[in-house]
Each structure stands twice: as structure tokens, then as C-alpha cells.
Amino acid sequence: MPNTLIQPYLMFGGRCEEALEFYRTALGAQIDMLMRFKDSPEPTPPGMLPPGFENKVMHAGFRIGDNVLMASDGCEEGQRYSGFSLSIAVATEAEADCFFTALSDGGQVQMPLAKTFWSPRFGMLTDRFGISWMINVVTTECTE
CATH class of the missing domain: 3.30.720.100 (Signal recognition particle alu RNA binding heterodimer, srp9/1)
Known part of the structure; x- marks a missing residue:
């Protein structure tokens, strides 16, 4: 389409x-x-x-x-989020650290930022509003 x-x-x-x-x-x-x-x-x-x-x-x-x-705000009090995450792709580990720290304030970390086989820095959290986020450093290099 x-x-x-x-x-x-x-x-x-x-x-x-x-x-x-x-x-x-x-x-x-x-x-x-x-x-x-x-x-x-x-x-x-x-x-x-x-x-x-x-x-x-x-x-x-x-x-x-x-x-x-x-x-x-919708038409009712309270919110329910499940089944999706917003993903932020950044170029540097410093950006990942900054966004992860800011979004996790008052939220809950599901997976701390760490090196993975696809990224030098990846983490998952739910912010204080119940929105699930994934932070991922995207590089053009292969990670080992």
C-alpha cells in the first residue's frame, strides 16, 4: 500500500x-x-x-x-498497555545510557542495558506510564 x-x-x-x-x-x-x-x-x-x-x-x-x-487521555481513567514496545534505535552507547536512565525513572527495568550478540548496548524497561521501551544501539559494524 x-x-x-x-x-x-x-x-x-x-x-x-x-x-x-x-x-x-x-x-x-x-x-x-x-x-x-x-x-x-x-x-x-x-x-x-x-x-x-x-x-x-x-x-x-x-x-x-x-x-x-x-x-x-482517552475516555476513562487508567491505562492498560500490553503486547507491544516502542523501540528507540540510537547511534552511541552514551545516547542509550541517557535515554534508558531517563525513561526508567519511576519505571521498571526488565533487562538492564548490556552487550548482546546484535548490539553493544540493549535494554528493556517499562516507564512510569506503563509504556514498554527497548533501547538499542545500532551499528554498522559486526559485534563479536
């Missing part, structure tokens, strides 16, 4: 603004747009949102490097 683009759309169940700020600090994310439910040009159907969600994020677009992601 020509011109097909798949973009991650993350639902943060009431913590989207906090998550965006965390990714801005941890990964240098840039927020391109943010719209709250109260700013929607059409009213939200009655009973669709929990009380107090009017000020929550209806839709946001943000970039990490050249990658575009989208996010929302």
Missing part, C-alpha cells in the same frame, strides 16, 4: 499531559499540537467522559526525533 503510515497512538487514561512533559524532558519530545476535550468544536456526547475530564487531553501530536506519535 503506497503512502501507508502507521503511527503509535497512546492512551494515558488521565495522565497524558504528565506523560508528554516526561517525554519532553526524558527524550526531547516536541509537542506539535494539543487539544483538550473542552476545546472540541462539537460537544462530547453525554456520559462519554468521567467527571473532570473536560480539561484532559482529547488529542495531542508529538515528535521524538523524526518520529510522530499521537496521544490522548
